[in-house]
Amino acid sequence: xxxxxxxxxxxxxxxxxDFTLFPGEICALLGENGAGKxxxxxxxxxxYACDGGxxxxxxxxxxxxxxxxxxxxxxxxxxQHFTLVPSQSVLENIIIGSEMAKGFFLDxxxxxxxxxxxxxxxxxxIDPEAKIWTLSVGEQQRVEILKALYRDVExxxxxxxxxxxxxxxxxxxxxTLQALAQEGKSIVFISHKLKxxxxxxxxxxxxxxxxxxxxxxxxxxxxxxxxNLMVGRDVIERITKKELxxxxxxxxxxxxxxxxxxxxxxxxxITLTVRKNEICGIAGVxxxxxxxxxDVLFGIREPExxxxxxxxxxxxxxxxxxxxxxxxxxxxxDRIGTGLMMDLSxxxxxxxxxHASGNFHNRGLLNFNKIHQFCDExxxxxxxxxxxxxxxTKSLSGGNLQKVILARELAxxxxxxxxxxxxxxxxxxxxxxxxxxxxxxxxxxxxxxxISEDLDEILVLSDRVVVxxxxxxxxxxRSEQASRxxxxxxxxxxxx
Numbered sequence: 001x002x003x004x005x006x007x008x009x010x011x012x013x014x015x016x017x018d019f020t021l022f023p024g025e026i027c028a029l030l031g032e033n034g035a036g037k038x039x040x041x042x043x044x045x046x047x048y049a050c051d052g053g054x055x056x057x058x059x060x061x062x063x064x065x066x067x068x069x070x071x072x073x074x075x076x077x078x079x080q081h082f083t084l085v086p087s088q089s090v091l092e093n094i095i096i097g098s099e100m101a102k103g104f105f106l107d108x109x110x111x112x113x114x115x116x117x118x119x120x121x122x123x124x125x126i127d128p129e130a131k132i133w134t135l136s137v138g139e140q141q142r143v144e145i146l147k148a149l150y151r152d153v154e155x156x157x158x159x160x161x162x163x164x165x166x167x168x169x170x171x172x173x174x175x176t177l178q179a180l181a182q183e184g185k186s187i188v189f190i191s192h193k194l195k196x197x198x199x200x201x202x203x204x205x206x207x208x209x210x211x212x213x214x215x216x217x218x219x220x221x222x223x224x225x226x227x228n229l230m231v232g233r234d235v236i237e238r239i240t241k242k243e244l245x246x247x248x249x250x251x252x253x254x255x256x257x258x259x260x261x262x263x264x265x266x267x268x269x270i271t272l273t274v275r276k277n278e279i280c281g282i283a284g285v286x287x288x289x290x291x292x293x294x295d296v297l298f299g300i301r302e303p304e305x306x307x308x309x310x311x312x313x314x315x316x317x318x319x320x321x322x323x324x325x326x327x328x329x330x331x332x333x334d335r336i337g338t339g340l341m342m343d344l345s346x347x348x349x350x351x352x353x354x355h356a357s358g359n360f361h362n363r364g365l366l367n368f369n370k371i372h373q374f375c376d377e378x379x380x381x382x383x384x385x386x387x388x389x390x391x392x393t394k395s396l397s398g399g400n401l402q403k404v405i406l407a408r409e410l411a412x413x414x415x416x417x418x419x420x421x422x423x424x425x426x427x428x429x430x431x432x433x434x435x436x437x438x439x440x441x442x443x444x445x446x447x448x449x450x451i452s453e454d455l456d457e458i459l460v461l462s463d464r465v466v467v468x469x470x471x472x473x474x475x476x477x478r479s480e481q482a483s484r485x486x487x488x489x490x491x492x493x494x495x496x
Contacts, residue, residue: 004053006039008395011387013039014050015210021155026177026187028197028218030230031207032429033399034385037190038080040207041157044188045077046070057155071097074154078144078161080190080398081336086133090126091115094147118149123172134261139287145173156180157188160424162196174200192428194223195456206230231429241461242443247276249312250327250416250447251297256306258292258471265304266292268471274416274447279438281462281479282451284491289471290451291333294420297449298330299323300338311415324353329414331405333421333451339405340393347375347389350408378407383433399426406434410441417441420451435461455487469493 001019005012013036021027031037042048044055046064055062057073064070070077084093095111112128119125124142132140141161148156162170177187177200191197197204198218206214206229214229251274258267267289274280284290295301297308299320308315310326323330332338340349351371354360360371375389382403386396393404406422419438423431438461442448452458458465465482467475467490474490 001040001044002054002056004040004043004055005051006036006043006048007051012210014043016053017207017210017212019205019212021186021188023186024181024184025202026181026189026200028189028191028201028204029207030191030194030197030204030226032231033397033426035207035230036210037207038159038397041077041159041188041190044070044155045075045157047077068097071151071153074152075157076148076151076153076155077157078141078148078159080159082140082144084132084140084143086131088132089128090130090132090135090143090146091128093132093143094150098151115146115150118146122146122149122176130262135287141286153185155186155188157190159190160192161189162191162193170196192426192431194226194428197226198223227428241439241463244277244443246278246463247445249273249275250310251449252307252309254307254309256293256296256308257304258289258296258301259304260292266471267296267303269306270471270473272466272473274449276415276445276447277442278464279442279448279450279462281458281465282449282468283455283458283465283487284453284468286453288468290420290468292471293468294332294418294451297323297328297418298332298338324412327415329409329412329417329419331409331417331419331422333424335398335401335405340401342392342394344393345390346379346384346386346393346396346404347371349393349404350375350378350389350411353408354412374411378411382407383430399430402426403430406437410437413444413446414441415446417446417448418451419448421453422450423452423454423457455484459484467491 001017004014004017004019006014017040019040029037029041039048043050044064046067046069049065055064062073085096091108091112094115095106115128124146126139126142132143135143145161162173181187189197189201201218204216204218204221204226205212206226208230253270253272256267256270257265260266282290292301296303296317299317299322302317308317310323310328313326315326316322320330336342351360351374355366360367372389379386379389384403384407385400393401396404402422422438423434426434438448438450450458450461459479459482462479465477465479465487466473467487469491470493474493474495475486
């Protein structure tokens with residue numbers, strides 16, 4: 001890619017970028033949210049047209065006007081925000097755009113056999129007949145990976161591919177990527193996890209402000225240098241977690257059973273108590289009931305049986321408004337689907353839960369001066385990269401969308417916070433800030449349920465670690481007594 005430039009109105013996302021990828025290498029692409037990494041790769045995938053510059057694939061100039069052009073040249077991309085058809089099955093999504101014909105009909109049997117073979121080869125198991133809309137975010141990620149592998153790509157772009165994988169699955173994925181590289185395939189690995197980049201990449205390219213600011217061989221750099229190059233300051237995180245005695249219960253679950261969208265039991269007879277000044281980390285491979293548990297707590301799904309108490313008051317599920325009024329903050333894993341209203345402005349999203357309160361009313365009318373001040377303070381405090389509070393929310397990057405949710409939810413000083421994947425897709429600087437905010441909320445007196453597939457995040461922040469497997473609690477241990485080996489066994493369904 002030579003002198004690639006891409007501009008969206010007044011925002012220059014890529015400024016005269018040169019990027020080279022070699023056969024048989026894994027090249028990591030690093031940068032803060034909004035640095036231009038995904039835009040650059042979307043251009044290579046034919047999703048965006050560049051405003052200037054040229055692309056050459058295997059020495060030939062490539063005119064990539066759409067993803068089909070890129071796919072035909074052996075380029076595949078796994079997007080951070082999935083590109084799946086919700087109403088179709090796993091198998092149908094995987095073969096979209098592929099030639100699997102038998103006469104005048106699709107050869108679904110051969111396609112399914114190929115898919116099952118890929119699942120066994122790469123350890124990415126999922127029901128081929130399941131509808132996409134019934135799957136968790138982690139399961140949808142697996143579909144995206146399988147879709148790219150199904151097309152036998154020569155250049156594979158992976159945007160945050162490990163965000164929803166367990167440690168053992170990440171190790172398996174890395175072995176797969178290394179095997180693909182040994183076969184001569186080229187891989188672009190976009191990740192905010194510096195340790196993963198150091199473990200898997202041969203070469204690292206760092207973007208900042210839409211420009212390439214550095215290129216390093218992995219053996220010639222370290223975590224501190226990479227972090228500094230990304231954000232221009234020292235951001236190697238040093239967590240100082242205060243040991244506080246747990247207070248009164250703020251959330252009590254008793255014999256909670258929840259069914260998923262398929263009508264199957266996803267949460268099975270769970271009993272759990274979370275107290276003030278406590279972070280309870282929920283670990284587990286995606287698809288083991290975490291999504292359904294969060295949905296019930298958010299009020300958007302009703303349980304089959306069991307009770308929920310928030311600050312001693314029975315919570316009647318089915319009303320997100322009731323959860324907010326009882327003092328709950330909700331950070332959903334799907335920031336676009338259930339976290340934000342993408343066609344509204346940043347300001348409108350920031351006041352969604354408080355616009356009816358007396359603080360923003362003046363004789364029955366909205367007090368826009370107070371609203372503007374409130375939103376400006378949040379945008380500044382959370383370093384939300386936006387052209388202003390009036391910007392349409394869908395114009396923000398993934399990480400900044402998450403910051404809008406966090407700013408809105410934590411502004412009300414909640415007594416219980418249910419945070420599902422709160423740092424997924426965020427750069428190291430934003431992760432550092434959000435981790436510190438979560439710890440501050442704990443010290444303020446909040447009880448926190450932290451649902452995350454990032455085991456490092458769970459172990460660093462949590463006071464207790466609870467592991468879910470197939471809807472049940474497999475283990476519950478204080479974090480200082482937890483071992484990765486034991487947690488890994490619990491996550492795999494091994495009790496002892």
